[in-house]
Amino acid sequence: MSEPLRIAYSPCPNDTFVFEAWAHGRVPGAPALDVTFADIDVTNGMAERGEFDVLKVSYAVLPWVLEEYALLPCGGALGRGCGPLVLTREAGDPAELAGRTVAVPSERSTAYLLFRLWAAAEVPGGVGEVVVLPFHEIMPAVRDGKVDAGLVIHEARFTYQNYGLHCLADMGQHWESTTGLPIPLGAIIAKRSLGAERLRELAEAARTSVRMAWEDPQASRPYVLEHAQEMDPAVADQHIGLYVNEFTAGLGEAGYAAVRGLLTRAAAEGLVPPLGPDALAFP
Secondary structure (H helix, E strand, C coil): CCCCEEEEECCCHHHHHHHHHHHCCCCCCCCCEEEEECCHHHHHHHHHHCCCCEEEEEHHHHHHHCCCEEECCCCCEEECCCCCEEEECCCCCHHHHECCCEEECCCCCHHHHHHHHHHHHHCCCCECCEEECCHHHHHHHHHCCCCCEEEECCCHHHHHHHHCCEEEEEHHHHHHHHHCCCEEEEEEEEEHHHCHHHHHHHHHHHHHHHHHHHHCHHHHHHHHHHHCCCCCHHHHHHHHHHHCCHHHHCCHHHHHHHHHHHHHHHHHCCCCCCCCCCCCCCC
């Protein structure tokens, strides 16, 4: 028996839903997994240090890691109407963020990249200090006045009103209205050193795990709720419904166009290194 593959993904409902069948050995022929749960800022750092075999990371980190890792064409998070939100204590105008302190979940996150592209267009003079916080600490920090605004992801889209906060802007809405493309959020990557055949096996295992989750949603429910930061089952269901979709089963032409579009646009703004012509190609 070969050693289990070391994989890291978040405890968020979309990731646990996608990987539940594979993590529990129910995907026929798939390699065993040694799972580590970590926040997206942590997994992005793991990828940059080459620490795990398979990782869920932000699409925004790809330009720094694609020499060592290959992008899998499935298992990730893209979609429509599911982008990060900028939250404030009071309703207002985006221009009022000029010079203000904003909390973000990671400076290498797709959320932050989308935020930078949005702010360049909507916040004259730019925002002030940017502080990195774990995503579940951002809304309390905004509510308590520790920061002026917060960039939130995941189930915060469904729960920010519970903190008395207002949505100043929707990064996904801005992206979709300016590009017409879906929003690329989280990617699954695997080490190129595993070899082309193993990479194709991993992609098929991820795709099968997604399909098994769709076919029997109740099978994943205990795993999802055990690890969810937001324990309300209704919120977990909303989260899964939004972030696990046709792009999770396969990026397809529109998915790849969205990823290339985001990273090409970001490179043109000097926010990320440019991608090579075959950087996104899958073996």
